Amino acid sequence: MARVRVALLSNPKSTGNVAQLPRVRAYCAEHPDIFHYEVEAVDQIGEALRTIARVKPAVLVINGGDGTVQAALTELYNGGHFGDNPPPVAVLPNGKTNLIALDLGAHGNVLQSLERLVELARGDLTPHLVARELIALRHGAMGGKPVIGMFLGGAGLADTMLYCRHKIYPLGLPNGVSHVLAALALMVRQLFRLKLSFLPPAPSNLSVSVRRDGKLSGKFALLLVTTLEKLLLTDDIGGKSSGRLKLIAVEQRPFLLLRAVTASLLGKLGRTQMAGVHLEGADEISIEGHASDVILDGETFRAEIGQPIRLSTAAPLSFVRLAA
Incomplete structure (x- = not known):
């Protein structure tokens, strides 16, 4: 059995996936070193990452909009599924705004970006890794666990x-x-x-x-x-x-x-x-x-008098940058 190099987490409801996902599925079926997991709702991302952690991928690729990326980063930060060594994260250009994907040099065609990431994951990823600080958002009604975004x-x-x-x-x-x-x-x-x-x-x-x-x-x-x-x-x-x-x-x-x-x-x-x-x-x-x-990153929170929204930096995470 081929070693899993890339774990792909897809949200079929993201804007770009309406047209692109059938081609992405076909590509993944032809490449046994890709583990493809699809979620229909944000509350399934925790289970998705628990499953993905078992295959120990070289890179975690998120195929969805900024909201999907935010939910995945939050689960990575709070869930502890990968222990102290989460894999580097890559983001495909998808969704309405793609701000995070653009920051990491991913733009244009989803399938072409995925192909490039698979190619990189088969070699030494180190030259393509960048650390990004994350925003931890806390609000009185949310309890102790922060929401993570960029x-x-x-x-x-x-x-x-x-x-x-x-x-x-x-x-x-x-x-x-x-x-x-x-x-x-x-x-x-x-x-x-x-x-x-x-x-x-x-x-x-x-x-x-x-x-x-x-x-x-x-x-x-x-x-x-x-x-x-x-x-x-x-x-x-x-x-x-x-x-x-x-x-x-x-x-x-x-x-x-x-x-x-x-x-x-x-x-x-x-x-x-x-x-x-x-x-x-x-x-x-x-x-x-x-x-x-x-x-x-797509999720709305409301600040009230006496109930402020507090932002702080979270521990940096490694991301895969597709462009220099």
Whole structure:
């Protein structure tokens, strides 16, 4: 029997798998060194990883959207299925946003990325491994175990992500078109202060505490916390400090978000100070607000007054990077 080099964890309900999964299944059937496990729901991921741990793969490949990746990382962190030596993780380009896959150099065709990972797993993976810090999210209603992820959006950004999910995705448009429409709707509401049902809602008051660096309070058009290297706006946060959460907060002011995005496109964001734009590196962050939603890799959590969402860094995990 061939040694299992790759364990593939697939979520058939992820966007890209609707068309790609039959080809992925056929490819796996032809390669005995791939162990393919499919889950229909997030609560099956624990059992999936318990089973995968028995075959001791060289690499764990996740075939799903950012929400599937987040659920798998959370189970890896809390479940202890692999003891102290979890396998490196690879992420196929799938789902609606693919932020984690893009950060690791996976883009384009799912099957081609899988083929490349199988090729790498048959040799020495070391040159292709990168350590990534993870975000541990804790909330009063969740108990002691954190949810693990890599990208959190809050304030106006979370409102726009939810607007896109509930108002634009149902139109059946391509993902790229949907994201552009959501961004345009955000800009229209931001620039003209319109309160219309077909636009994203105005952000509510939010308090963000950054340990050792004080507190930010007010309304924010954008709040972003991540450990990803390829940020949406800039890679110059907190002096690029290792092992730290990277925070971007843009206050709700006329034209400020547009100026911040323009500065990012010109490569100037973070290089000069811009009033109302906050770039911080932190070990711990607390977010508190009145029924204010945040989204961690696709999963929504709500910050309340007296019930803040607390973010900290989790132990780093090895990932397989497909591009230099």
